[in-house]
Amino acid sequence: MKTDTIAAIATAMSDSGIGIIRISGDEAIQIADKVYRNRKLQKALTKYESHTIHYGFVVKEDESVLDEVMVSIMKKPKSYTMEDTVEINCHGGVLMMKEILMTVIRAGARIAEPGEFTKRAFLNGRIDLTKAEAVMDIIHAKNEFALSSSVKQLKGSVSDKIRGLREDILYEIAFIESALDDPEHISLDGYQERLSDKTDSVLKELDHLLDSADDGRMLKEGINTVIVGKPNAGKSSLLNRLIGEERAIVTDVAGTTRDTLEETISFGGITLNMIDTAGIRDTEDIVEKIGVEKAKKISEDADLILYVVDSSVALDESDREIIKMIHGKNVIILLNKSDLNEIVSENDIYRMMEDIGNQIDTKESYHDAKIIKTSTKEENGIDALTELIKEMFFHGKVSYNDEVYITNMRHKEAIMDARQSMLQVRKSLEMNMPEDFYSIDLMSAYASLGVIIGEEVGEDLVNEIFSKFCMGK
Numbered sequence: 001m002k003t004d005t006i007a008a009i010a011t012a013m014s015d016s017g018i019g020i021i022r023i024s025g026d027e028a029i030q031i032a033d034k035v036y037r038n039r040k041l042q043k044a045l046t047k048y049e050s051h052t053i054h055y056g057f058v059v060k061e062d063e064s065v066l067d068e069v070m071v072s073i074m075k076k077p078k079s080y081t082m083e084d085t086v087e088i089n090c091h092g093g094v095l096m097m098k099e100i101l102m103t104v105i106r107a108g109a110r111i112a113e114p115g116e117f118t119k120r121a122f123l124n125g126r127i128d129l130t131k132a133e134a135v136m137d138i139i140h141a142k143n144e145f146a147l148s149s150s151v152k153q154l155k156g157s158v159s160d161k162i163r164g165l166r167e168d169i170l171y172e173i174a175f176i177e178s179a180l181d182d183p184e185h186i187s188l189d190g191y192q193e194r195l196s197d198k199t200d201s202v203l204k205e206l207d208h209l210l211d212s213a214d215d216g217r218m219l220k221e222g223i224n225t226v227i228v229g230k231p232n233a234g235k236s237s238l239l240n241r242l243i244g245e246e247r248a249i250v251t252d253v254a255g256t257t258r259d260t261l262e263e264t265i266s267f268g269g270i271t272l273n274m275i276d277t278a279g280i281r282d283t284e285d286i287v288e289k290i291g292v293e294k295a296k297k298i299s300e301d302a303d304l305i306l307y308v309v310d311s312s313v314a315l316d317e318s319d320r321e322i323i324k325m326i327h328g329k330n331v332i333i334l335l336n337k338s339d340l341n342e343i344v345s346e347n348d349i350y351r352m353m354e355d356i357g358n359q360i361d362t363k364e365s366y367h368d369a370k371i372i373k374t375s376t377k378e379e380n381g382i383d384a385l386t387e388l389i390k391e392m393f394f395h396g397k398v399s400y401n402d403e404v405y406i407t408n409m410r411h412k413e414a415i416m417d418a419r420q421s422m423l424q425v426r427k428s429l430e431m432n433m434p435e436d437f438y439s440i441d442l443m444s445a446y447a448s449l450g451v452i453i454g455e456e457v458g459e460d461l462v463n464e465i466f467s468k469f470c471m472g473k
Contacts, residue, residue: 003083003120005031006112007104009097010472016092021100022472023086023109024117029073032086034107035059035100036071045086050075058088058100066103067096081117082124115469119462122454129454129465130159133408136469137220142264142271146220149405157404158411162452165205165418169446172198176439192429195438199425202445206419209404213412216405218303222264222271223393226299228326229308230318234336237376238308239263239276270393272304296325304389305331311373312340315352323356332370332388339375346371410465414451421445 005025011018023032033045038056048054052073058066070089079085090100105111113119115136122132134153141147153159172195179186227235243263261276275298299305305326309319333349335342349371370388374381406412421444428437450456 005109006116007109008112008472009101013094019090019092019097021088024081024083028084028086031108035103048073081120082126114471115466119466128159142222143266149219159453161404162449166446166449169442173439173442176435196429203422206415209406209415213406216407220407222273223303225272225304226275226302227306228277233308233310234376235276235308241376241382305329307331307333308336310337311335311342311344312337314343323353335373338373339378411452414448418445418448
């Protein structure tokens with residue numbers, strides 16, 4: 001199918017050593033030939049072999065030299081888009097890149113839409129939708145684990161798993177349809193038991209993928225971490241130490257922090273989306289009260305809560321309120337200001353937690369609570385904190401191995417739909433329904449999984465996905 005030729009700046013719009021203008025389409029090489037000249041005027045770019053690079057100049061319409069360049073030629077189908085593709089490597093000034101792009105546009109190309117190069121790679125069958133989305137995830141990866149997961153998805157870790165499940169489901173659909181069409185030669189005797197085993201197997205795989213979704217989100221987006229505690233416990237000082245700079249205002253006046261302060265930090269390959277909150281206490285100050293309520297609300301959705309306790313001040317009703325609030329959450333308790341006279345011990349924390357646990361009739365063992373003694377002033381305990389976070393999320397919920405992680409909410413929703421269809425198959429088996437009932441729900445599961453890799457999606461969804469891509473990719 002003949003397509004128009006598109007062009008865009010493929011590198012960041014900032015001054016740099018090198019800039020790249022990418023051209024793709026049926027006329028890509030011919031258009032590039034109109035603006036390219038080599039020193040000896042030997043032959044046109046169309047005459048060169050694929051996957052070669054050539055030194056020369058980009059010229060304006062009046063043949064005046066615009067820039068000294070290297071031009072790469074990649075002929076279809078062996079290119080990113082599976083179309084003829086040319087990349088002009090020029091000096092990386094923003095003005096220069098724009099001038100060369102406009103020269104290419106005037107020569108016959110049009111400006112590419114966001115993500116259109118990758119969209120063409122998908123439409124031309126070079127990559128499926130999971131791999132296309134992985135391209136954008138690689139660009140936006142916040143840490144080495146998110147990057148590794150995205151690279152594995154680009155290589156096919158998710159699509160291979162989904163295709164395998166679809167093949168298993170399709171085999172059962174084909175068997176049922178063949179048996180119904182030709183009952184004399186294909187028997188369904190004992191088939192329900194076999195289909196039941198296959199249904200359980202597929203459901204187990206789907207459940208495993210869904211279990212990875214929250215881990216995958218944290219790999220991709222970071223661990224949402226909220227710092228809570230009473231006023232003047234050292235929450236803002238902790239944030240400053242973790243960031244490595246004086247980001248939050250720290251004073252001896254209780255209640256200095258009245259609103260949330262958000263920062264992103266990375267260590268050991270993991271990302272923490274840190275939120276410092278207002279100190280939690282009863283107050284008549286309207287602004288501070290709003291901050292306290294906001295702190296409580298944010299804590300509800302946190303992946304991790306850092307509860308900072310001033311060990312030099314006795315526990316009170318505010319601490320009881322905080323412990324109730326963080327009950328059942330992923331929490332690390334920091335006994336801060338360990339450089340001062342210690343009034344609060346670990347046992348004091350345990351006793352208050354057990355007392356509250358008895359009141360709310362919980363069976364949770366508070367002796368498993370993670371408590372670290374810290375001094376943000378002397379930077380004691382910070383290393384122990386970072387190691388504990390790694391332990392909790394690397395060897396607990398998130399481990400860095402060959403696991404396939406679902407990091408895309410669209411994928412998760414499709415897997416949930418497929419799971420629901422497979423549960424319906426199981427229900428039909430239990431009710432001893434006719435075989436064509438199984439086929440209907442199996443086909444529904446097959447279609448839901450097809451949405452993930454792009455075999456069951458409409459044009460509107462495709463356009464929406466690629467509209468989120470950056471220009472030039």
